[in-house]
Amino acid sequence: MALLKADYPYPVLLPDNDDYVSGCRFSFEIGDAACVEGEYIVLPVSYELVGSMLNGFCSDGAAVVALSVESSSVSYNRLFVFSGDCAESVIKIPRLDVKDKIDVQCLVIAASELKIDGGMSDLNSDYFQNTWFSLEKGDVLAKTLVHTIYLDDTELEKPLASIFSINERVGLDCDLVPMYDQQKINIDVSPDLYRLYYDYAYKNGGVLERFATGAIVFPVLVDAINLIRSRSDDENDARWCRSIIAKCEKLSIDVRSDDVNAATLADKLLGGISLGCMKAFDESANDGVNSGEFVEERSTD
Template sequence: MKFDSQSAFPYPVLRPDNNDYVGEDFSILYEVSTTNELVIINANFNLTCNAILDQIDNGYAIYGLLVTSNETFEQQFFESEVAVSEFKISSQLLRGRISIEPYIVVKKGIENFESTSINSEFGNGRFSFGSGEILAQGTPSSFSISRDYFKPLQSIVKINLKEELPKGEWSIKLEQDHIIVDVSQHIHNTYIRAKNSKSGQNIMLNSIWFSVIVHAVDVLKKSTDIYGGYIWADVITGKINNLGIDLDSQDSYKIVTTLLNNPLLRLGDIF
């Protein structure tokens, strides 16, 4: 299947920017969440045409969702008998830009189909459809799956040496896909030494990493719409949603403590 609103069919197909059906609509709303094992798409199909809805209700047609990952060459077609559905795909199969295309497809042969919404250009006759034929297509859309979704949360933070900064100073920049932390030469030297040992990594986790991610969560609480398009924001909100945490109901430091799996406990073997 490939979406094309101008493709010619020998029968009416409900599509955007196409007048086969007059005054009707077929679309989809969806949310995507990720775990280490799964990409989960919660879909809500919206169909206004009662004649097609009747075919679904009577078992002659189904909602369909075509999911395609060009980076991994994976393509799966999911079917549902109901308008609100959840679809799960192995996280190993999807990377990069993922396209989704909603359809309504004939499940078993339909005879004598008619609808008052069908354009009069098709005449007054009734239509027959074979299994697998398309009754409706929605507008394609897409989302991104970054490799950072499946890495430790620290992977969304990049340490950047800023030699002109005074000895103990550092700053955070959020206006890009990864959080950039500009640090002085002294802090950078400490970071380089610390990252080469487990104890050093745990100390950094409880200092700079914790502080940076708390700041990021604080910002998301206030400005999700502004930063929502960046990978770091998608990764943090995805992990928060996967843990069933309400972003607005907990303090940021408590949320980050959960996200980092109680990082203070890692200091027990050091002191």
């Protein structure tokens, strides 16, 4: 299976061609439980293959169904073969072997040499009748659409704040300007705000990083939620949109519904950051009092 041929001088079941008759189809989906566990990206995957000829090849062992996983930036390319007639599998991908994104696609691959009669009922007789095809081991018989998973996306492993990029910008006429036209939400902030953010986020071991980030991200996330609600599904295709929608689905919340106030939803998505922030400041103040850093002022009257 190491070699997959790229040219198809024979019938192939694809989403966008008519080599096969109407009704034959091949698709797959990644389950909601996709996540990162330790050193592995875990993908629960299932497929649906409709067509007597291809299913017959798979049942006889003449073909197999496999999941192709590719990360082009690090030349990672591997096939995960489904077991027997089982249409479900859990794929584990070493996290350090891939980078930036992975492209996932399901394939039906010849496991041995095959002869295909172009007059078989699944095939388009207008094209292939009275024609025979000889296939070699490794030839692709069917392909699904490609599903791309971005590895720095919150759909897999990082907190929601990772869809925001906070950047220092000189010359702003206000302290904070968000922009929603890229895959991530870019937030330009004034030098004064960025200096304070940097001090709290990256000094003292980053103890207050979550809350320093949240102070900037929270109002922008409220705005982003309202923006998603005001737009059509086709307009919500940026990675930051998908990430917010996916996080809401895990909370069993429809982000487009007005049943939950946008500010309340933003607080939930950031892990209850309002209460968490106040608790962190309270603990910091108490530590300062105990160390003698803060001295209570008393009246001399």
